[in-house]
Amino acid sequence: MPNDKQLAESTMNVKYDLGRHVYGAAAFAFGIIALCWHDFDDWQQLTHLWTTPYGKALVFMAVTGELAGGIAVQWRRTTQIGAAVLGTVYLYLPRCS
Numbered sequence: 823m824p825n826d827k828q829l830a831e832s833t834m835n836v837k838y839d840l841g842r843h844v845y846g847a848a849a850f851a852f853g854i855i856a857l858c859w860h861d862f863d864d865w866q867q868l869t870h871l872w873t874t875p876y877g878k879a880l881v882f883m884a885v886t887g888e889l890a891g892g893i894a895v896q897w898r899r900t901t902q903i904g905a906a907v908l909g910t911v912y913l914y915l916p917r918c919s
Contacts, residue, residue, distance in 0.1 A: 842895055849908050850892030856885045887911040 872881055887907050894904025 842901060845908075846892045846895030846904065848892070849888050849895065853885050853888030853892060856881075856888070884911050 872878070874880060888911055891904045891907035891911065894900040894907065896904075
């Protein structure tokens, strides 16, 4: 029979896992949408990247990072790597423009 401390830790893990899975699924979905639509005028961050000299390559790197990071966040072993990739995509790449 679990004690109160083990039950509280279990509840926190469930909340953390749910947030991680929702975040990863959203990042993956945004990557798929950007890849399928090819309309980067609606995405403010991607519009700035698209107008740079190597815009097409940067946009596809960002989309690939969203896809890979979204998938990596789904597993505990690769959560930190996926979060670092998504952080790079969302925080660093928009500043490249």
